[in-house]
Amino acid sequence: MLSAETIKKIDHEVAKYPAEQKQSAVMSALAFAQDEKGWLANETMDFIAHYLGMPAIAVYEVATFYNMYNLQPVGKYKLTVCTNLPCALSGGNDAAARLKQKLGIGFNQTTADGKFTLKEGECMGACGDAPVLLVNNKRMCSFMSDAKIDQLLEELSK
Amino acid sequence: MTNIEIDGKQVSVSPGGTVMDGARQLGIYIPYFCYHKKLSIAANCRMCLVQVEKAPKPMPACSTPAVEGMKVSTHSAMAVASQKGQMEFLLINHPLDCPICDQGGECQLQDLSVGYGASTSRYTEPKRVVVNKNLGPLISTDMTRCILCTRCVRFGQEIAGIMELGVAGRGEHSEILTFVGNTVDSELSGNMIDLCPVGALVSKPFRYSARTWELSRRRSVSPHCGLGSNLVVQIKQNRVMRVLPRENEEINECWLSDKDRFSYEGLNSEERLTTPMIKRDGQWQACDWQTALEFVATGLKATKEKHGAQSLGALASPHSTMEELYLLQKLVRTMGSGNVDHRLRQSDFRADKQSQGTPWLGMKLTEITQLKSALVIGSTLRKDHPLIAQRLRQAVKQGAQLNLINPVDDDLLTKVTNQAIVAPAMMAAMLAQVLQAAAELKAVEIPAAVKNAVNAISVTDGARAIAASLIDNKPAAIFLGNLAQHHPQYADIHVLAQHIAQITEASFGVLGEAANSVGAYLVGAVPGTGGSNAAQMLGMSATAAPCQAYVLLNLETEFDSHNPQQALKTLAAAELVVMLSAYKKHAASIDYANVLLPIAPFTETSGTFISTEGRVQSFNGVVAPLGEARPAWKVLRVLGNLLQLDGFDYETPEQVRAEIFPADNDVSARLDNRLNNFAVGEIRQTSAGLQRIGEVPIYQADPIVRRAESLQRTHDAAAPAAWMPGALLDRLGVQAGDTVKVKQGDGEVLLPAARDDKLPANCVRVASAHPLTMALGAMFGDITVEKL
Numbered sequence: 022m023l024s025a026e027t028i029k030k031i032d033h034e035v036a037k038y039p040a041e042q043k044q045s046a047v048m049s050a051l052a053f054a055q056d057e058k059g060w061l062a063n064e065t066m067d068f069i070a071h072y073l074g075m076p077a078i079a080v081y082e083v084a085t086f087y088n089m090y091n092l093q094p095v096g097k098y099k100l101t102v103c104t105n106l107p108c109a110l111s112g113g114n115d116a117a118a119r120l121k122q123k124l125g126i127g128f129n130q131t132t133a134d135g136k137f138t139l140k141e142g143e144c145m146g147a148c149g150d151a152p153v154l155l156v157n158n159k160r161m162c163s164f165m166s167d168a169k170i171d172q173l174l175e176e177l178s179k
Numbered sequence: 180m181t182n183i184e185i186d187g188k189q190v191s192v193s194p195g196g197t198v199m200d201g202a203r204q205l206g207i208y209i210p211y212f213c214y215h216k217k218l219s220i221a222a223n224c225r226m227c228l229v230q231v232e233k234a235p236k237p238m239p240a241c242s243t244p245a246v247e248g249m250k251v252s253t254h255s256a257m258a259v260a261s262q263k264g265q266m267e268f269l270l271i272n273h274p275l276d277c278p279i280c281d282q283g284g285e286c287q288l289q290d291l292s293v294g295y296g297a298s299t300s301r302y303t304e305p306k307r308v309v310v311n312k313n314l315g316p317l318i319s320t321d322m323t324r325c326i327l328c329t330r331c332v333r334f335g336q337e338i339a340g341i342m343e344l345g346v347a348g349r350g351e352h353s354e355i356l357t358f359v360g361n362t363v364d365s366e367l368s369g370n371m372i373d374l375c376p377v378g379a380l381v382s383k384p385f386r387y388s389a390r391t392w393e394l395s396r397r398r399s400v401s402p403h404c405g406l407g408s409n410l411v412v413q414i415k416q417n418r419v420m421r422v423l424p425r426e427n428e429e430i431n432e433c434w435l436s437d438k439d440r441f442s443y444e445g446l447n448s449e450e451r452l453t454t455p456m457i458k459r460d461g462q463w464q465a466c467d468w469q470t471a472l473e474f475v476a477t478g479l480k481a482t483k484e485k486h487g488a489q490s491l492g493a494l495a496s497p498h499s500t501m502e503e504l505y506l507l508q509k510l511v512r513t514m515g516s517g518n519v520d521h522r523l524r525q526s527d528f529r530a531d532k533q534s535q536g537t538p539w540l541g542m543k544l545t546e547i548t549q550l551k552s553a554l555v556i557g558s559t560l561r562k563d564h565p566l567i568a569q570r571l572r573q574a575v576k577q578g579a580q581l582n583l584i585n586p587v588d589d590d591l592l593t594k595v596t597n598q599a600i601v602a603p604a605m606m607a608a609m610l611a612q613v614l615q616a617a618a619e620l621k622a623v624e625i626p627a628a629v630k631n632a633v634n635a636i637s638v639t640d641g642a643r644a645i646a647a648s649l650i651d652n653k654p655a656a657i658f659l660g661n662l663a664q665h666h667p668q669y670a671d672i673h674v675l676a677q678h679i680a681q682i683t684e685a686s687f688g689v690l691g692e693a694a695n696s697v698g699a700y701l702v703g704a705v706p707g708t709g710g711s712n713a714a715q716m717l718g719m720s721a722t723a724a725p726c727q728a729y730v731l732l733n734l735e736t737e738f739d740s741h742n743p744q745q746a747l748k749t750l751a752a753a754e755l756v757v758m759l760s761a762y763k764k765h766a767a768s769i770d771y772a773n774v775l776l777p778i779a780p781f782t783e784t785s786g787t788f789i790s791t792e793g794r795v796q797s798f799n800g801v802v803a804p805l806g807e808a809r810p811a812w813k814v815l816r817v818l819g820n821l822l823q824l825d826g827f828d829y830e831t832p833e834q835v836r837a838e839i840f841p842a843d844n845d846v847s848a849r850l851d852n853r854l855n856n857f858a859v860g861e862i863r864q865t866s867a868g869l870q871r872i873g874e875v876p877i878y879q880a881d882p883i884v885r886r887a888e889s890l891q892r893t894h895d896a897a898a899p900a901a902w903m904p905g906a907l908l909d910r911l912g913v914q915a916g917d918t919v920k921v922k923q924g925d926g927e928v929l930l931p932a933a934r935d936d937k938l939p940a941n942c943v944r945v946a947s948a949h950p951l952t953m954a955l956g957a958m959f960g961d962i963t964v965e966k967l
Binding site: 066067077078079080081082 | 348359
């Protein structure tokens with residue numbers, strides 16, 4: 022199901038908690054699984070549930086609670102734009118509009134070439150840098166003006 | 180104790196107690212939805228907000244710990260404003276569909292909105308809609324009504340032992356669902372319906388059939404497992420519409436197993452027998468009671484004259500009442516025959532003469548929760564006794580060790596410390612190991628009667644661990660389950676378990692298979708000296724001849740006996756078979772009866788059950804008998820009169836009861852699990868050939884539940900398969916899913932093969948008591964499986 026390398030990473034996390042509380046590692050396990058697979062299929066969550074000895078529905082609860090977990094397949098680059106109030110007041114909606122226009126897709130859609138998925142995100146804790154967006158949950162991009170968005174898309178399109 | 184003041188009244192709350200506990204002690208009402216006395220505290224409905232002196236904001240009473248000197252007001256302006264405000268929030272997304280909601284009239288939200296809700300809503304924005312989920316045949320959903328109290332989720336985690344429902348999403352998108360559309364399969368799932376404070380989870384079988392205020396509520400007692408759950412049976416126009424738990428902390432608490440809750444559908448089944456019938460020239464003809472009873476009386480007399488009194492036999496279901504069983508045994512005994520038994524699924528009667536009393540649980544049900552160690556022998560406990568399993572689960576949560584010796588490794592939904600999954604033929608050997616290990620650890624002698632047999636067996640570490648668990652953790656108990664009682668070496672298993680209990684100083688109990696298993700013994704529905712037992716009567720014994728005339732009470736022999744193949748053959752050869760039954764015979768069964776007498780099930784007769792803990796519970800009929808059906812005690816009384824037997828002049832069930840329980844009668848004094856001086860012969864340590872494991876599926880155990888339609892659509896009622904370990908499948912060259920021919924004796928059936936690697940080697944698990952497998956023979960024993 023998951024590669025030996027991912028399992029090793031999960032085991033490393035599991036080792037941080039008491040043996041009877043393996044399920045504490047569920048969030049990192051889901052993150053590693055997503056890194057490998059790109060998204061969390063039901064089978065992946067079921068596997069993690071078995072691996073950590075917890076009910077499948079409890080894994081699903083966690084996976085649906087946090088919006089960084091992808092429950093549907095996404096493009097190569099998942100762009101998450103913050104549209105919460107501080108960002109919205111500083112051009113967050115404009116950034117989102119620019120992305121929609123350039124990519125020709127709306128929120129929760131993927132471009133036809135499978136390269137980009139656009140997501141609406143919640144506060145990323147960097148309101149001073151608004152508007153902000155995240156690339157694949159890992160790379161934070163600040164002060165996303167139209168020019169910077171164009172530049173980012175160009176860079177990622179290569 | 181912590182002293183606090185609520186609304187000016189002083190109360191002492193036990194350490195760790197909350198404001199809610201204090202209020203409940205004082206009888207002060209605080210509104211709530213998510214709080215439940217048996218579940219963990221979630222504090223997510225916020226309805227129980229109260230004002231606490233010196234606290235800057237309102238506090239939830241259910242989760243606020245009582246602190247010495249705390250002053251709480253539950254009805255101050257701040258508290259009431261908070262509660263009203265919270266009610267407004269809860270009603271924002273709640274649909275106004277009370278007129279078509281099944282919960283209407285018994286809805287906590289509806290009730291509390293009268294007290295705390297506004298008459299109009301200020302909310303004009305769109306309401307949220309949540310898609311309904313299919314949770315299976317028992318629970319109907321209307322998820323838009325859900326207020327996310329999470330009682331159903333916590334019930335699954337904490338009481339049922341399996342988390343099937345969860346809260347997915349967050350904020351406004353939160354919803355209760357199962358993982359990827361699974362159904363809720365717990366055998367306790369119906370309790371979620373009771374727990375749901377709104378109409379989100381309602382009963383599927385009951386849905387849209389009556390309003391709650393149209394129903395009359397009557398008390399009753401469950402006729403299924405040995406627990407004796409207390410019921411509220413709700414009726415409308417002489418028809419049982421619904422069954423709910425009647426709270427009894429010492430028995431079922433506030434819970435009910437699905438079998439107890441939904442089996443009422445079987446009471447209204449199309450298959451109910453509503454008129455007496457006689458078979459003449461191979462044709463069934465309806466007749467009146469007089470004709471039928473005279474036919475029976477003449478037939479019994481004729482058989483007695485022709486073949487002697489010993490040719491009469493009576494077999495009864497242990498789901499029958501005390502009154503019925505008492506009159507049945509009195510009838511055959513007065514006629515001069517000692518052939519009476521209720522243990523049709525038992526096959527080993529060797530220890531009958533050594534028995535010191537009536538087998539029972541060996542302790543009070545409430546004591547199960549206090550156990551620190553338990554050994555369960557031969558039982559998939561949660562299917563056989565769902566609420567006893569629940570009590571053990573709570574004990575395990577409190578640190579008890581559960582040990583298991585069983586041929587199947589089904590998930591008990593609780594932590595099992597030590598388990599030995601062994602072939603049925605090896606169970607006695609496994610117990611001998613534990614006995615030896617216990618004797619070694621305690622440095623005591625093994626009693627002489629079993630010593631030689633036990634000493635021949637070498638002890639494994641697994642057995643030592645079980646023995647140590649029973650010795651080191653007190654109180655401890657050993658329980659014999661249904662499967663042990665049906666086992667062909669039951670006497671050996673029983674006496675070995677008894678000695679283990681003696682040496683480890685554990686309590687020893689036999690789990691009563693049926694509602695009146697204990698009562699059936701007490702009332703004499705067992706053969707005395709000279710009488711034949713069930714196996715002998717049904718032709719399974721080489722030494723005793725079967726009977727010529729049978730009276731069958733409340734039985735479907737094709738499902739209720741240890742070896743249906745042999746039982747049907749014997750009954751077909753008999754001169755007269757009288758069936759007292761609430762149901763027409765099963766269409767698939769062989770036509771062995773000559774007379775059918777329609778009798779009333781538990782809802783239509785008064786009666787008494789004695790539960791597995793020895794509790795005597797009488798109940799009254801809640802509806803009038805259907806059609807011409809009559810309470811079986813009346814039928815037997817009239818039959819006694821027609822046969823001109825003495826002592827059958829009862830006017831009321833109370834008179835029968837008075838005879839069964841004389842004033843000085845102490846039931847508990849007659850309960851005793853011990854076998855006196857039963858010597859164990861050689862214990863087998865190997866088994867040759869394939870062995871059947873033939874357990875009784877949860878929803879096939881008695882005639883009522885077999886006809887409960889909704890229960891028959893659950894996963895637990897799935898058609899039987901031939902379960903085999905992978906190695907055996909490979910050896911037979913069969914894949915899981917292939918159809919195989921399963922043979923026992925001269926009977927064979929075609930079943931799908933299925934794989935269960937946790938089964939012991941060379942074992943084939945084929946459920947008994949099912950129409951698809953009734954052509955097979957004994958529940959345990961040799962079986963052959965052939966590739967098609």
